[in-house]
Amino acid sequence: MSPAPRFPARAASRLRPVLTRTLIAAGAVVIGLLTGSRAEAQTNAVDTVDVLLTGGQVYDGTGANARTVAVGIRGDRIRFVGPVPRGLVAKERIDVSGLIVAPGFIDPHTHSYEGLPRLGPTGRQNASALMQGVTTVVLGADGRGPIEVRMVLDSAEKAGLGTNTYALVGFGTVRGRVLGASSAPATPRQIEQMRALVVQALEQGAYGVGSGLFYAPQSYSSTEEVLSVVSAARPFGGVYDTHQRDESSYTIGLFASVEESIRIGCGSGLTTNIGHIKALGVDVWGKADSVLSIMRAARARGCVVVADQYPWTASGTGLSAALLPRWAQAGGGDSLRARIADPAVRARILTEMTENLRRRGGDSTLLLINGVGGAAPYIGKTLAQVARESGRPAVEAALDLIDRGFDMGVASFNMTEADIETFMRDPFVMTSSDGSAGHPRLYGTFPRKIRRYVLDKPVITMARMVEASSGQVARTYGLADRGVLRAGAYADVIVFDPKTIREEATYTEPTKLATGMRHVFVNGRPAVRNGAVTGVLAGRGLRKR
Secondary structure (H helix, E strand, O other), X not given: OOOOOOOOHHHHHHXXXXXXXXXXXXXXXXXXXXXXXXXXXXXXXXXXXXEEEEOOEEOOOOOOOOEEOEEEEEOOEEEEEEOXXXXXXXEEEEEOOOOEEEXXXXXXXXXXXXXXXXXXXXXXXXXHHHOOOXXXXXXXXXXXXXXXXXXXXXXXXHHOOOOXXXXXXEHHHHHHHHHOOOOOXXXXXXXXXXXXXXXXXXXXXXXXXXXXOOOOOHHHOOHHHHHHHHHHXXXXXXXXXXXXXXXXXXXXXXXXXXXXXXHHHHHOXXXXXXXOOOOOOOOOOOOHHHHHHHHHHHHHOOOOEEEEEOOOOEEEEEHHHHHXXXXXXXXXXXXXXXXXXXXXXXXXXXXXXXXXXXXXXXXXXXXXXXXXXXXXXXXXXXXXXXXHHHOOOHHHHHHHHHHOXXXXXXXXXXXXXXXXXXXXXXXXXXXXXXXXXXXXXXXXXXXHHHHHHHHHOOOOOHHHHHHHHOHHHHXXXXXXXXXXXXXXXXXXXXXXXXXXXXXXXXXXXXXXXXXXXXXXXXXXXXEEEOOEEOOOOOOOEEOOO
């Protein structure tokens, strides 16, 4: 056999690029025959969508004005926002002409998922949120968030969630784990224990730290203690969200409380979010501008400060939280009852309760809205009515209810429309519900804001309403690919009718679902279709990476 011919090295070097190009070209032909050219593959990628929404006025969540464009959804993502691509095939086409298309709303301060993962199927479905267009809710408002974030979110997601949820680790949860209901200041060792718990939760995906310094036992913590604990979050970043220590004139006063909130958040290297910002009670009515000035000054010196707000003149809280002095609650229920039984201490409690009732505007401004057991006869009555029926002064009637274990929820009518509108106009104030049982805000906040403050008055534009309720919240908390309508973002998409959207819940019928929400997609799946909840549980537990 003759030997194989040999090429000179120079000739081989010249042929190598030619052979390489030939092989590449041949490979491209084969790939093209199997899958189409690269351009064709890209075209095919947008040729099929699961849902196509056409004809609607699209607000994308950035604050931009509406555009009449189509939205295509494929899987759990938005495939495109714009003109319908040529040759598009849609498995389902929905004509939404005359309707508004927007990103799913994100509620940064609510109690709708409090109790996860132990909530039952109805609670996990979160229909009250879905029928408002809310597709993502916070877990952990007022410092009540979990420490075992991974376990809570994994378990809840496995059981099924109607809406997405993200967690804040609770300062109250952490302090309770270490100090219980004690009013004692934390020792250095206890502070280190609390810091370790905060780090644990953040490592498991919490988006920041929540506090409720208005409430016992969190209220027993000094500014320095809270700052020391929350500062453990600095390497992770995120948000310090707070029900601040005083929204009125209870303790340090509204202005000092705002300053304290900013000191804790900014000093920890976090974004400060003042939850459900308000001027609560007669002593601070008309002070909204002054509060916003404090926030603007903080931003001017480099702090990141925002707030969220609900559009109701009544707040929601507990009877004891509204009226009892915090010192009387130290140590928990048994300690409180012992103090009430002591005539001298009882007299002191009643004196301070009288002043707290004055701050809130009097006994006719407190409506009893929920409770358990023997509380039923009092629900739907004002404290003034209960007092008349019992033949005693209002604070004595209230203290008797608390002593008997009927620490009911109350709707406290303590805000003015002027302050609500002033806060709402500020570009750094987002939408939230603070939704809790017995108050209509759990069922009607977002439609109410659209109906009352966008369409009827108006106070803000629809573009601003959508941004404050979606994209701005996502940016503040770092919720990646949420809160906006753009290609590649998660398909949390809502469609509502501006002619019919409104809250139906009232203070006497607080569980009526809102109307006007036509379609709601959560991660691309239809949670609301043609104005009715479908039962689809497409929500996810979101973790900060």
